Each structure stands twice: as C-alpha cells, then as structure tokens.
Amino acid sequence: MKHRPMIVSYILLIWFAISFITNLIGPLMPIAIQDFKLSLTMAGFMPFSFFLAYGLISIPGGILIEVRGTRFTLFAAFALNFIGALAIAVMPGYVSVVAGLFVIGLGMALLQVVINPLMRVAAGEQHFAFFSVMAQLVFGLASFLSPLAFRFYMQRPGVEGQPLAWLTFYWFFSAAFVLLALLNYKLPLPAVALKDDERAGSREAYRSLLRRADVRLYFLAIVAYVGTEQSLANWMSQFLHSYHGMSATEQGAIAVSRFWGLMSLGCLVGLGLLKLLDSKLVLAIFSTLAIGCLGLALFGPANISLLAFPAAGFFLSVMFSVIFSLGLNSVSQHHGAFSGILCSGILGGAVVPLLIGVVADYWGLRLGLSLVFIPLLYILSVSAWARPLVRNQTLYSAKQRSAKNTSASNTPASP
Incomplete structure (x- = not known):
C-alpha cells in the first residue's frame, strides 16, 4: 500500500488522542470537586457519564461500520x-x-470500534500483531x-489556584478533533471489509450467547476489571488529598501518571509470562498481588499509599x-458478537466509580474504595472457573507437543 506509513501513523495518533483525553479525568476529579463544590457522589457522575457511553455504543458502532463504512464512522466520532469538548x-x-x-x-467508543479493523487493513495482516x-x-x-x-499546566505561574483553568485543555481538544477530521477527509484511507470476528453479529447470535452462563460471567469479569481500573485511576488522587494531605496537581497527578506507566510496563512483563505460564495462573498471581497493593494503598501510611496505588x-x-x-476461547462460534458483548462490559467504568462516590459521601472514601476488593476477588475467581476450549501456548506446552510429534513419527507402523 502506497500510503501505508502515513495511514498507520494517523491511526497511532488517534490512539494517542483517545488515551490522553480519557485519562485526564483522573487528575481532574479533585480539581472539579473544588471548582464546582461537588459531593463525591456528584463527582462520580463524571466517569459514569463517560463510560456509560462506551457501554451503550460498542455494539451499535460495529453495525455503523458495516452500514456506512470506516470514513463515515470516523467523521461521526470526531463530530x-x-x-462534547466544545460544550x-x-x-x-x-x-x-x-x-x-x-x-x-x-x-471515543466509535473510534475504538473502527480503528482496529482499519489498522489490520492499513498495516497488512502479516504486520497487524506488531502494530497492535x-x-x-x-x-x-x-x-x-x-x-x-495536567500537572505541568496547572502549576504554571498565573494558572495555579485559578478556578476552571483546566478548561484550556478542552479548547485544545476541540481543535485537535477538527484537525483529525480534516486528516480523515484528506488521507486515502483503504476500504475495510470486516472479518467474521469483527462483525457485530445477528440478533440470534446474541440471544444464543446470552443464554450461556459462562458468557454472562465473562461479561461481568470485564465489568469488574474496567470498574477496578477506573475506580483507582479516578479516585486515587482524591484519596491521597483527603487522607494524606497531598496536592492533587502535584503528588496526585504523579501517582496517576505512574499508575498508567506501570500498567504499560506490566503489559510487557505479562507478554513474557504468558509464554511461560498458563494464562489462568498468570491471572491468579496478578489478581492476588493487586489485592495486596490495594490493601497497602488504603490502609498503609502516606509514603506506602503513594507507592501502592501506582503499583x-x-x-x-x-x-x-x-x-x-x-x-473468546471458551466459545466455538459467534466471536464477533461475543466481542461486542465483552466490550459493552466497559460500562463497569461507569458503575463502580459512581458506587464508590455514593458510599464515600456517607462513610468516607477509604470505605468507598474498599468496594474495589469485590471486583478484584471476582477476577481472581475467573482463574478458578474458566474452562477455555483452547489454552494459551507456552514454551513448555510447545516442547511437549513437539516431543509427542517426534515420538509418534518414530513409532514403527504396526504390521
């Protein structure tokens, strides 16, 4: 493809914009609470509204791509x-x-639905894993x-302490979306033919899947994960401010940044571990250690809390x-529809942070954030009850399979 580097760079730029804008909510929460004089319940409606939209649009977004194509879907998303940013x-x-x-x-939900198949076509299937x-x-x-x-801007002379100074970010975001929309108009984007596992699926496929108990349990597992992730990212800065007197624009913002940075590092370590260990074991180990970190963050002294939240x-x-x-490896068909169901579980990022805010208003943020132990324990349980039809291949399992094949080939044929 002639314009492949340009189009791939454009898709990576969209990924950067999605992440940068989404993850500004966490450090913004304590400042918005002060600027608008919010209760913690009212503050909880900020991530609630954002992630509720994710949960609602994931499946319709896949249908829109099939009906109107990728370029129209991108325009709709940028619009x-x-x-939203201009408002x-x-x-x-x-x-x-x-x-x-x-x-x-x-x-944002529309963008995430469309750019994965667009990357597959633009990069080429043989390079898709690398660019993913x-x-x-x-x-x-x-x-x-x-x-x-956020920290750098909010601590600038003349900005620090000024109410609503953070609105500048949303002026920049508005301009960025106009630029991305213009690039969408100018770039020669390839036509995208969705594969079976990328299609939204028929109504009957959804009915068939939702009748299965394991499908519903995996959906709840995604709800639990996203709820945990967003609860910690959105409430840690307020917790550090309320219980340890730390600045939301200094230590709080740094803690949120380290949280996301260590998550990226953990992904790389996880890739290596999944080549050595069964995925269920990796999930059990990481879930247990995450529960330990949460306990230290909520009940440890200030210096430990500041380290445990990012950890x-x-x-x-x-x-x-x-x-x-x-x-996905637990079902033999309708993978596209199942992916849509699982992606709808992103609404966990709406529900759990809001529940924390409600509890925190009555009994304090420490008890509110203690609710996160519940989804983490549920995720730990997945490692016990999951029964995939296909397990992840490890170096050990690959060697075993190779040894069996060698043994079979050396066995003399019966007369």
Whole structure:
C-alpha cells in the first residue's frame, strides 16, 4: 500500500488522542470537586457519564461500520468528540461537563470500534500483531503523559489556584478533533471489509450467547476489571488529598501518571509470562498481588499509599487481555458478537466509580474504595472457573507437543 506509513501513523495518533483525553479525568476529579463544590457522589457522575457511553455504543458502532463504512464512522466520532469538548469549554458548569463527557465517550467508543479493523487493513495482516502492540504502547505513553501535562499546566505561574483553568485543555481538544477530521477527509484511507470476528453479529447470535452462563460471567469479569481500573485511576488522587494531605496537581497527578506507566510496563512483563505460564495462573498471581497493593494503598501510611496505588496498575495490566482471550476461547462460534458483548462490559467504568462516590459521601472514601476488593476477588475467581476450549501456548506446552510429534513419527507402523 502506497500510503501505508502515513495511514498507520494517523491511526497511532488517534490512539494517542483517545488515551490522553480519557485519562485526564483522573487528575481532574479533585480539581472539579473544588471548582464546582461537588459531593463525591456528584463527582462520580463524571466517569459514569463517560463510560456509560462506551457501554451503550460498542455494539451499535460495529453495525455503523458495516452500514456506512470506516470514513463515515470516523467523521461521526470526531463530530461527537468536537461537540462534547466544545460544550465543556464554552459552557463551564457541572451539568455541561457531565453531558460533554458523555458525548465525548460516544465518540471515543466509535473510534475504538473502527480503528482496529482499519489498522489490520492499513498495516497488512502479516504486520497487524506488531502494530497492535505498538498501538498499545502509544496508548500507554499517552496515559502516562496526560496527568503529567495536567500537572505541568496547572502549576504554571498565573494558572495555579485559578478556578476552571483546566478548561484550556478542552479548547485544545476541540481543535485537535477538527484537525483529525480534516486528516480523515484528506488521507486515502483503504476500504475495510470486516472479518467474521469483527462483525457485530445477528440478533440470534446474541440471544444464543446470552443464554450461556459462562458468557454472562465473562461479561461481568470485564465489568469488574474496567470498574477496578477506573475506580483507582479516578479516585486515587482524591484519596491521597483527603487522607494524606497531598496536592492533587502535584503528588496526585504523579501517582496517576505512574499508575498508567506501570500498567504499560506490566503489559510487557505479562507478554513474557504468558509464554511461560498458563494464562489462568498468570491471572491468579496478578489478581492476588493487586489485592495486596490495594490493601497497602488504603490502609498503609502516606509514603506506602503513594507507592501502592501506582503499583496496583502494574498488576492490573494483564487482566483485560487475559479475561478477553479466555472468554473468546471458551466459545466455538459467534466471536464477533461475543466481542461486542465483552466490550459493552466497559460500562463497569461507569458503575463502580459512581458506587464508590455514593458510599464515600456517607462513610468516607477509604470505605468507598474498599468496594474495589469485590471486583478484584471476582477476577481472581475467573482463574478458578474458566474452562477455555483452547489454552494459551507456552514454551513448555510447545516442547511437549513437539516431543509427542517426534515420538509418534518414530513409532514403527504396526504390521
């Protein structure tokens, strides 16, 4: 493909934008609480509105790609993102922020649905795995940089302490979405023919899957994972401020940045471990260690809490991909429809942080964040009850298979 490097770079730029904008919510939460004089329940509606949109649009987004194509879907996504960001920038207020985040969430979900098949076609199937990993690294880099950019801007002379100073980010986001939409218009994007595992699936496929108990359990596992991830990312800065007197724009923002940075590092370590160990064992080990980190973060002294929150990100890193692969490997058909069901589990990022805010208003944020032990224990249980039809291949299993094949080939044929 003549313009492959340009188109792949464009897709990676979209991944960067998705991550940077999404992960600004965490460090922004304590500042928004101060600026709008919010209760913790009201603050919880910020991530709730954003991730509710993700849960609602994942399956319809796949249908839109099939009906109208990738370029139209990208335009629709950028339009929604622009409207949401501009609404926050032009009409600063709690209601407009919640509504704007919901609209941005709709656009972000559409983008995530469309750019994976677009990357497969643009990069070529033989390079798809490599560029998929690169996209995750770009996503992780943006997650790491977003809170640092927030910290840098909010501590500038003349900005620090000024109410609503963070609205500047949403003016920049509005301009960025216009630029991305123009590039979408100018670039020679390839036509995308969705593969079976990328299609939304028929109504009967969804009915067939949802009748299965294991499908519903895997859906809840994704809800549990995203709820855990977003609860820690969005509430840790407020926790450090409330219980240890740390600055939301200094130590809080750094903690959120390290959380995402260590999550990216954990992904790389997890890739190596999955070549050595069964994925269920890796999930059990990482879940147990994440539970330990959460306990230290919530009940340890300030210096331990400041380290334990980011460390939890390292151990959360492999959970989404392992749960997703265990789920898909547990069914023999309708993988596209099952992927849509699992992706809808992203609404866990809406429900769990909101529940934490409600509990925190009555009994404190420490008890509120203690709710996160429940989804982590559920994720740990997946390692016990998951029964995939196909297990991940490890170096040991590959050697065993090679030895069996060698033994079979050396066995003399019976007379």
